[in-house]
Amino acid sequence: MTKTRKILSMLLALALLGSLITVPALAETVELPRNETLYFAGLQWGSVNGWNPLSDDMNNALGITQNAGGSRIPMFETLYMYNMLDGSFTPLLADGDYVWNEARTEITVKIKPAAKWSDGTALTAEDVAYTFDTNVKIGNARGNSYKPFIESVVAVDPSTVVIKAKLNDAGAAVNPLQMITYLEEAYVFQKAWVQTVEARNNNDAAAIKRDPGDDVIASGPYKKYFADDQKVVFVRDDSYWGQDASMWGKLPVPKYLVHAIYADNPSGETAFKAGEVDVCQQFIANIQDLWLKDGLPISTYMDEAPWGICVNMPTAWFNMDIPALQNASLRKAIALAVDYDAIIQNAMTGQSPTFADVPRSCMNPTAGEQATFDHDAVKDLQWAGNDIDGAKKLLDDAGILDTDGDGWRELDGQKLSLNACCPNGWTDWMAAMEIVAAAGEKIGIEITTEFPEWSVYQTVVTAAKQTEYDIFMMWTDSAAPTQPWGRVRQLMSGEFNGIEGNWSGNWGHFANARIDEIIAAIPSTVDADALKALYTEAVQIYLSEVPSFSLMYRPNMFHAVNESVWTNYPDATDGRNIPPSICVDGYGIAALYALELVNP
Amino acid sequence: MKNTIRQVFHSPKFVVGFCIFMAILLTLFIYPLLNPGNPLQMIGLGTFARPGTYVSVYDGVTSPFSTFKLPQADANRLDSLLTTEDRVNMVNWFSLNGVDVAGLDITDTQAMIALWKQHFDPAIRPQGMTKAMRNYYIRLNTSILGASSADALVVSETDEATGEASEKSKITKTDYVNVADVANVVTLPLGTDNFGRDTLKQLVAACGVSILIGLIAGAVATALGLLLGLLAGYLGGLVDDIIMFFTNIFTVIPSFVLLILINYSISQDQRGAGTVALVIGLTSWVWTTRSVRSQVLSLRGRDHVNLSRLSGHSLPRIILTDILPYIASYVVMAFILQVSSGILAEAQLSLLGLGPKTTEVPTLGLMMNWAMLYSAHLNGSWWAYFPVILVIALISFSLNLMNTGLDQVFNPTLRD
Known part of the structure; x- marks a missing residue:
């Protein structure tokens, strides 16, 4: 008996041991020579779901990202490439500049004769038209966003596309600005492949959007190689049409583009510092220390603070669904008291211009946007922050006083106690909210921070009505052809009120009839002076009503590069006019054609 | 109990x-x-200030000076400017750009700096040099140029009305301030967060x-x-x-x-x-x-x-x-x-x-x-x-x- 027991226990122990020794990974290991591979970090979180660009949830950041500030084009391509530095459009699939008709209701675009799909077939106007039709038909995010201002996309002949605007009652285009954006934002898909997908999913829109699209055909210089939970790998298509003299005249330099999948920012940052990542799109606190203190071969687009081109403004919104916050004096007082220098120096570690450098408005710090409004007319409304006395006076004058002597002010007999929220783990935003809360204490308004998880946060913030978050952070749009109109709309437009799942803007549910008129008028206003007057008035309303207040300026992409392997990345002083959009977005992809090895 | x-x-x-x-x-x-x-x-303002004692520069300039002629002062000043690594890198830059470095003693700070000032140009982009390295040389150049060789620095005050600067005082290399005389000194034994x-x-x-x-x-x-x-x-x-x-x-x-x-x-x-x-x-x-x-x-x-x-x-x-x-x-x-x-x-x-x-x-x-x-x-x-x-x-x-x-x-x- 004891013997059998002994043997049994021995066997058990052996089995346990056996299970501990892991079977060597069966997966085929693929050699990626370091000096032929460009590594990215900070774009892709979690493994990819697939390669189908008709879908909205492939979670395939490097492959499928359509963005008004310049779509990501290593795999799928757009008609034009946007350059946020000067707002220019460089033809990619298009041949030459786009042409408006007389009435500004139609845009005509020619297709490059050289443009080909990765299967060798020609890319034609038919593909462009069918892409638009399919997006609208299956109702994906792109289709839904283009539908309100584009009536149709028509292939006149194989090399000519006409984009027709939706017309308003007066017979003018609803929104010419967004029509231009379409040219640099929308990918073009192969009609034949889309039809294959439609056929195998029986034309069912939901099924088409769920299709993983493993057999996808694209036109870009890279195609999918493999993807697992460790990384996503793209390999260069050596028969890429763009090596034709009418486009780049050569192939991009790296043979492979790889995005390793990291658990969080610190692990991405560690890999970047070790030279395992070449291009890093992550917020790195005190990034200058990487070269000043650690002496690493790391640089950013600009050699001086703020180290990047700041094109958007993370903003704190006041929730107008909270009765107390409908008081404009209270809103402005809080905004006056916040120490923005502390936010910029401590939360953003200096990676933003200050509000003394670029006084606040609805516009980002780029020269183009700053020129759209009259600076003198809004001067008296602007504030630089940390103005405790001014804020106190404003509150005193508005009758918001501490009547019961507990150190906190009351409004309508209620102690003012607000929360300030942002998603957990979004470090710079969290620190900014702490500094907002500290400002509240100085002026007698209790503000406590709250950091919910993103999954919870996003549903609350995008709800049609919510009373959970009083002050909360969201982003604003970056540079794009529709700016700064798009941002004025995003900050204040009443059209987003009452919409469930509102991802577009005005998350504080501000309502103002005049601003809605201005927002409606700007896109079709052509006269420069009239346009400037409209923008100036919009800024005046924004700064006096304070439905939200920007806390800092921020780059669209944190563009930091490690030159351990590759060099000749774009920089602000090289005169090449390549934007710092991590070598893959919009005209930023030109950087891939110019890279050089440090040790060839 | x-x-x-x-x-x-x-x-x-x-x-x-x-x-x-x-x-x-x-x-x-x-x-x-x-x-x-x-x-x-x-x-x-700013994150993670190092532990140490911080002396107000503003107050220091207006505090009473004492004069000390320390024998090592000049050498210390130069040594804190250029580390050995900097010196080696300077020689690398010279040889990359065809400057004759024969007979140059890298411990001779004066000679190094003189040669550097004579040849360095931030606009030069040597073949094969990374941007990070170029930036390093530009920073080094700035700190070399910034380290004044003049005997005295002038503190001036700007008149708010006219915008004109008027000389307030001169600081020479032998001026020292007793920390006890400076109005604002803050000691942060563990720095800041x-x-x-x-x-x-x-x-x-x-x-x-x-x-x-x-x-x-x-x-x-x-x-x-x-x-x-x-x-x-x-x-x-x-x-x-x-x-x-x-x-x-x-x-x-x-x-x-x-x-x-x-x-x-x-x-x-x-x-x-x-x-x-x-x-x-x-x-x-x-x-x-x-x-x-x-x-x-x-x-x-x-x-x-x-x-x-x-x-x-x-x-x-x-x-x-x-x-x-x-x-x-x-x-x-x-x-x-x-x-x-x-x-x-x-x-x-x-x-x-x-x-x-x-x-x-x-x-x-x-x-x-x-x-x-x-x-x-x-x-x-x-x-x-x-x-x-x-x-x-x-x-x-x-x-x-x-x-x-x-x-x-x-x-x-x-x-x-």
């Missing part, structure tokens, strides 16, 4: 632990007197709050554990079954998981330090209950208890006078351990972002959390997190020492 205390203080382990703990407590009371003010005040707050001041305040959290959590856990243990052990029967049923359930659920879940469900603005302490206490009573129960079970049948019962004494009286004194030493030890684990639990929770809300009081865990969020551990800002770890370690070390000391005194099997 007196005898017991004397006995306890004869245990060297207890005495050492007690001294460390008292030293920490004493610091908590004395340091705020020396350095008063709000520990959460953001005094510095990511918000520009004085780390030491915050650490002292946080230490107090964390100990308080530990005490509350410990008191709640011990009280609850003791009460349930006494009832279960003494009453037995159905009461025992019910209490042990719940105790066993809570024993198999890891208390930290429970802690995370409860804290997660309390919204952050309700989560003050007191609430977190309470939650920690409410999730860590289980082992105390079990131990107290087993001790009471063995006490219940003793003669003096039976005698009391026969004499018609009430239940509370029997528990208080006949049972509690026999397990008091154990309860005190359990309490000490609970305090220690309460402090650790707060630190762990805060690291996960589930600790007390952040705007009111600093805690040790929150300090660690922010240091982590701002990558203090990656960028070498040890002062933001290492002292915190040290303090946590010291507190739990001292409490555990006291506990072991007590154990040796009270536990008959360990008694010398």
Whole structure:
């Protein structure tokens, strides 16, 4: 008996041991020579779901990202490439500049004769038209966003596309600005492949959007190689049409583009510092220390603070669904008291211009946007922050006083106690909210921070009505052809009120009839002076009503590069006019054609 | 009682632990007197200022100068300008750009700088040089040019009305200022954190709050554990079954998981330090209950208890006078351990972002959390997190020492 027991226990122990020794990974290991591979970090979180660009949830950041500030084009391509530095459009699939008709209701675009799909077939106007039709038909995010201002996309002949605007009652285009954006934002898909997908999913829109699209055909210089939970790998298509003299005249330099999948920012940052990542799109606190203190071969687009081109403004919104916050004096007082220098120096570690450098408005710090409004007319409304006395006076004058002597002010007999929220783990935003809360204490308004998880946060913030978050952070749009109109709309437009799942803007549910008129008028206003007057008035309303207040300026992409392997990345002083959009977005992809090895 | 205390203080382990703990407590009371003010005040712009003494440059310039002619002054000044690595890199730049470096002595700072000024041009982009390296040379050049060779620097004042600058004073290389004469000097023994707050001041305040959290959590856990243990052990029967049923359930659920879940469900603005302490206490009573129960079970049948019962004494009286004194030493030890684990639990929770809300009081865990969020551990800002770890370690070390000391005194099997 004891013997059998002994043997049994021995066997058990052996089995346990056996299970501990892991079977060597069966997966085929693929050699990626370091000096032929460009590594990215900070774009892709979690493994990819697939390669189908008709879908909205492939979670395939490097492959499928359509963005008004310049779509990501290593795999799928757009008609034009946007350059946020000067707002220019460089033809990619298009041949030459786009042409408006007389009435500004139609845009005509020619297709490059050289443009080909990765299967060798020609890319034609038919593909462009069918892409638009399919997006609208299956109702994906792109289709839904283009539908309100584009009536149709028509292939006149194989090399000519006409984009027709939706017309308003007066017979003018609803929104010419967004029509231009379409040219640099929308990918073009192969009609034949889309039809294959439609056929195998029986034309069912939901099924088409769920299709993983493993057999996808694209036109870009890279195609999918493999993807697992460790990384996503793209390999260069050596028969890429763009090596034709009418486009780049050569192939991009790296043979492979790889995005390793990291658990969080610190692990991405560690890999970047070790030279395992070449291009890093992550917020790195005190990034200058990487070269000043650690002496690493790391640089950013600009050699001086703020180290990047700041094109958007993370903003704190006041929730107008909270009765107390409908008081404009209270809103402005809080905004006056916040120490923005502390936010910029401590939360953003200096990676933003200050509000003394670029006084606040609805516009980002780029020269183009700053020129759209009259600076003198809004001067008296602007504030630089940390103005405790001014804020106190404003509150005193508005009758918001501490009547019961507990150190906190009351409004309508209620102690003012607000929360300030942002998603957990979004470090710079969290620190900014702490500094907002500290400002509240100085002026007698209790503000406590709250950091919910993103999954919870996003549903609350995008709800049609919510009373959970009083002050909360969201982003604003970056540079794009529709700016700064798009941002004025995003900050204040009443059209987003009452919409469930509102991802577009005005998350504080501000309502103002005049601003809605201005927002409606700007896109079709052509006269420069009239346009400037409209923008100036919009800024005046924004700064006096304070439905939200920007806390800092921020780059669209944190563009930091490690030159351990590759060099000749774009920089602000090289005169090449390549934007710092991590070598893959919009005209930023030109950087891939110019890279050089440090040790060839 | 007196005898017991004397006995306890004869245990060297207890005495050492007690001294460390008292030293920490004493610091908590004395340091705020020396350095008063709000520990959460953001005094510095910029993150993680290094530990050290900061002298106001503005006040220094207007303080009385003394003249010292130190023999090494010039050499020190130049040496702090160029490290050996810089010198080697300068020679590399010279050879990359075809400058003749024959006969150049890299320890001869004057000659190096002269040659550098003669040849360096930031616009040159040598073939194959990375941008990071080019930037390095440009910075080096700026610091070389910035290190003035002039004998005197002029401090000037700008007239606000006319915008004209007028000379105010001259500073020469031999001018020195006594730090005692400068109006504003701030010493930050542990630098600042990511918000520009004085780390030491915050650490002292946080230490107090964390100990308080530990005490509350410990008191709640011990009280609850003791009460349930006494009832279960003494009453037995159905009461025992019910209490042990719940105790066993809570024993198999890891208390930290429970802690995370409860804290997660309390919204952050309700989560003050007191609430977190309470939650920690409410999730860590289980082992105390079990131990107290087993001790009471063995006490219940003793003669003096039976005698009391026969004499018609009430239940509370029997528990208080006949049972509690026999397990008091154990309860005190359990309490000490609970305090220690309460402090650790707060630190762990805060690291996960589930600790007390952040705007009111600093805690040790929150300090660690922010240091982590701002990558203090990656960028070498040890002062933001290492002292915190040290303090946590010291507190739990001292409490555990006291506990072991007590154990040796009270536990008959360990008694010398």
